[in-house]
Amino acid sequence: ADKYPWNCFMLFQQLFHVQTKAKYRDQDKEYVGFATLPNQVHRKTVKKGFTFTIMVAGVSGLGKSTLINTLFLTDLYKDRKVPNAQEQINQTVNIVKHTISIEEKGIKLRLTIIDTPGFGDAVDNTESWKPIEDYIDQQFEQYFRDESGLNRRNIQDNRVHCCLYFISPFGHGLRPLDVACMKALQEKVNIVPVVAKADSLTQAEVYRKKMKIREEIKQYGINIYQFPECDSDEDEDFKNQDQILKDSIPFAVIGSNVQVESEGHKFRGRVYPWGLVEVENPAHSDFLLLRNMLMRTHMQDLKDVTGETHYENYRAQCIQNMTPLTSMLLPVLPLFTFFFFF
């Protein structure tokens, strides 16, 4: 009698097993099995890990390093040496690269940040953006060489996927240097304009500044990163969020490396004699919108546009500039490299 419930359980288990087996046999007949492809792709890409490169550009002192620290919650710039006034007079654009590996819920991301301290500091700023342009081109060149090389399996993607372009909150819209720099970079990188130090502007001023900058971007024909159109079958909430994102360009941002405590609540903020500014408060700045856009919603699109538009343009230009003989040899270039070494 003691064994009775146990036997019942075994019987039930066997019955269940036979039924499940039959179910899967039937399913196997119906499906070829490629429906599991997304899972296979997912597993493979997760194993490989992801890479993303962001560049910050703009006039010195607009809070680029501070914002990057605030965005990625790490102090990347602890060892930075701030140049004195004399050094600043002769300063040219100095590109600094930082790479950090972040892991979140088992997903690995190799994040590279390219800082351009001192941009626009010199007395003569003619073509002061040239080193930035050259840097982006060098990454394309490296990728192009790796693609045409023998070992194409482990190419490291160092191409710049996004450039946060910092605009001063103090001027009347875009400065000529901003226009020239953005025009020089527009065909090479996804430009995302941001109004820096938005805490120095009132709400109405932020609104007016955004409108003015948007008008000027149109007027000067600057190609900034365009958010993809929403699919028509997306729900209303998603569409509203997407519209808010599009209307927020240029993002008005505030950065801070300081943790502030108020009424038992800790947050990243700035303390002023007249009050507190909360970086992550949507009423104070567009910081959260920008972070979500970069990290949650548009990272893959930024990478796709880089690969499919900017890099393809560069590649097409390279092939056009080659002599007919070199371009004919391009597909067999890996073989030549092989015979050269062995």
Ligand SMILES: Nc1nc2c(ncn2[C@@H]2O[C@H](COP(=O)(O)OP(=O)(O)OP(=O)(O)O)[C@@H](O)[C@H]2O)c(=O)[nH]1
């Ligand atoms: N009011 C205000 N000040 C800020 C903000 N972000 C940074 N700052 C301050 O601005 C100063 C310059 O900040 P950085 O982050 O060094 O500026 P940067 O653009 O990286 O400067 P360079 O490296 O010289 O190009 C620092 O004193 C920051 O504390 C902000 O959002 N609002």
